[in-house]
Amino acid sequence: MTRVSLTVNGKRRTGHVEPRTLLVHFLREQLNLTGTHVGCDTSQCGACNVLVDGRSAKSCTIFAVQADGSEVTTIEGLAEGDRLHPLQEAFWEEHGLQCGYCTPGMIMSSVNLLADNPAPTEHEIREGISGNFCRCTGYQHIVNAVARAARR
């Protein structure tokens, strides 16, 4: 077992993991942060997206030990108390989710997208979220949500 120590949603967290433990499993099973989901095993779907040191990353493709010393933000850390993040608010307003399984990863990717490009075109939004699969919405309401958040 290897000791890992990282900051998750602003709090210092320490744990002991097998070196092969994926960051997503460390977050979900040791820290009980189950908002981050696993949708595939080949790094395509993006359901597991979190921010590692401010950049969106697929937490199924990082070992927990690789994140040692990092700052990680998960969907649970996005709202400030009762105040939803503008993207969360926009996904709600625009009906940007149905089953909700892809949603945390989709929102975390969009945080990264808007940080890089605060005023994306529709095409840029569609490209920006193409590392995330959604099977429910056909993406149109998600695109609307990201555009709405960008206008804030």
Next chain:
Amino acid sequence: MATTPVLPKLVGERVKRREDPRLIQGRGTYVDDVKVAGMRHLAFKRSDIAHGRITSIDTSAAEAMEGVEAVFTGAQIAALLAPMPIGTPFPSPEHRAVAVDVVRYAGEAVAVVAASDRYVARDAADAIVVNYEPLPVVVDTELAMTGKPVVIHEAFPNNLAVPLVPSGTGVTPDGKVDDSAVDRAFAQAEVVISQRMFNQRLVPNAMEPRGVVAHYEPGKNTMTIWSSTQNPHILRTMIAAMTGMGQDQVRAIAPEVGGGFGAKINIYPEEYVAAVVSKQLGLPVKWIEDRSEAFVATTHGRDIIAYVDIAANRDGRVLGLKMRLIADIGAYNMLLTAAIPTLTMLMANATYDIPAIRTTLTEVFTNKTPTDAYRGAGRPEATYFVERAMSMLAAELKMDPAELRRKNFIGRDKFPYQTQMGAVYDSGDYEKALDLALEKSGWKSLIAERDAARAEGRLVGLGLAMYVEVCGLGPSSSLPTGGWEHAQVTIERDGRISATTGASPHGQGNETTFAQMLADQFSIPFDHVTIVHGDTAVVKQGIGTFGSRSQAVGGTAIHLAGGKVKTKMAKFAAALLEAHEEDIVFADGRLSVKGVPAMGKTFAEVAAYAYVPVPLPPGLEPGLSDEAFFEPANNTYPFGCHISMLEIDKDTGEPRLLKFVAVDDAGNLVNPLIVEGQIHGGLAQGIGQAMIEEAVYNEDGQLLTGSFMDYAMPRAIDFPRFELHATVTPTPVNPLGAKGVGEAGTLGSTPSIVSAAVDALSGFGVKHLDMALRPEKLWRIIQGGQA
């Protein structure tokens, strides 16, 4: 003195979903988020070959691993579990949840491990050594029908799961077939178009793979089972039957469910195995499907060949239709497998008044993953085959595809309409939907635009398709589970409403839509209503969510249960206000006497009185809670028209969808925002099928598209902005007038897009293209290769 209502009417409004706050904050509880103390993790060892006899299986290395609780082979599971049950009346070969002697598709389970965590369970499963004597493999559907090179199930010669079922004109219920009307139609016809079409195999791919937690409690002799399912009540029934327990001893919970699309109706081997392993070990167990497992172990959809012949006069009047269907169902029957292609037959009439139709259906076993329901389930196939035939006919006759359809519509004055296939269409106005689609898409200017693009040498095409589907399933005669839905509505002592529904939403938003309905029905605030679903301990009865039935059947049950409680509440109010029951008005959170709004009590006051009824009005029991089982008298038949414009890159063959306009008629709508979302999602799956998705097997029975690296899941970048419009033709089948909309988008989209691609390539002599419209296929045609 009239007062202005202060509470908004909510039915018909774009109300934001109340499900969302938990889901956008990562606070939903999906099955992998469920933890039970002492829980072990299951992993399955699966066959890596498509057909073979198990000659040896060595579990010793797995059993010796630290953290391994138990290993079960197929034979050991067979001692605990009867063969897999199915829900259709067709004959079915024995299917063991874990293979005992022979594996028949790559991915079939051969052993299961219970261990301390998922990593150990996976290591142990990998340490099991299985030897096989390989058997010949058959993946080609039409080859399988010859019995060559192998018969997969001995009792099913030529691999025929269902030999040949005829349906349509001249077929009597006892199976007698009179072909004379169909033969006459084809003999008289001036034009006959014949085409083999293929509706390819698809992988449903809900974003949440399947998963189950089974918790048998020996002291209580009860089983609680959490599963990512569309129908927890059916799960409870089946788990009870298969574990030898009573339904009263089994509690099934569908927690947050991350999409289903029909593939989570089936009750799977892993659910039964988790239940019996938990019972055997006396421990809670969890199994979570990997995506790569989901590709082979969760049922696939579609995979049906049609030989279509359409007969018509030169003026465009269709005289007859023949459709010989061959469905590849994979290696085994699952819960509804055999019934799905029968829906393709049922909907062969499409939106047209066709005087003579003959369909036949043959279902075939191959060494592939079993098929079952996938969004649309049989109806997109029918729509695709008939609409493609209509577009081919229009091209042959050089008629506008819209006008050919108009000429053959079932007229708006013909409803209810008895089809040649035995369906009774409830209501419809196909011409209105077509006209709206033509107007909103600017059909005439699209034609001009296409022709101008062609003049520049670009490959641009237009496609148009109508659809009608069978939804709101259904009368109990159409479903082995019963076709009703259940609801219980309770007005609590504080005047808030709790309601339960047997519908089991997994993205459809019924917590919102049903609350909208009850808030309006009782004239109380939306926030005072809570809808509970997905737990058989709380929701007394139910069928589940599939077949676009939640609103039409489940919503009606809510409405009827609400009506019963409302009647009783009016009686309590009448007693309290010393008025006649029929004079009680529910408005703005109050119950008052008609014409005298000042004479009234708040909703909460009347509720409180009903629970402490002093004095108790004569003839009334205390309390305000009632239930309804709604059994619809018929299915509903939503319809619409989908128009697409597509361009194919001359150099690369890459097709690009330029425009997609959909007109959908789902009857009355409770929440248009949610309805739009449902249509968008259906369109994405239909467009995905038309353009890029396909489950491809090699001749060894290996799924080549077995991960997201190989299977083309549609991304945001693959779609244009969809343009949606609606006509509203209420159904008389239920008091809401709602028809259902969950599957609609998958119907019109595939023929519309393929017709647009064929139109774009018409200069190359192309008359039909099989899906998916992969660039390579189109490029070869442009380069002068075969169609």
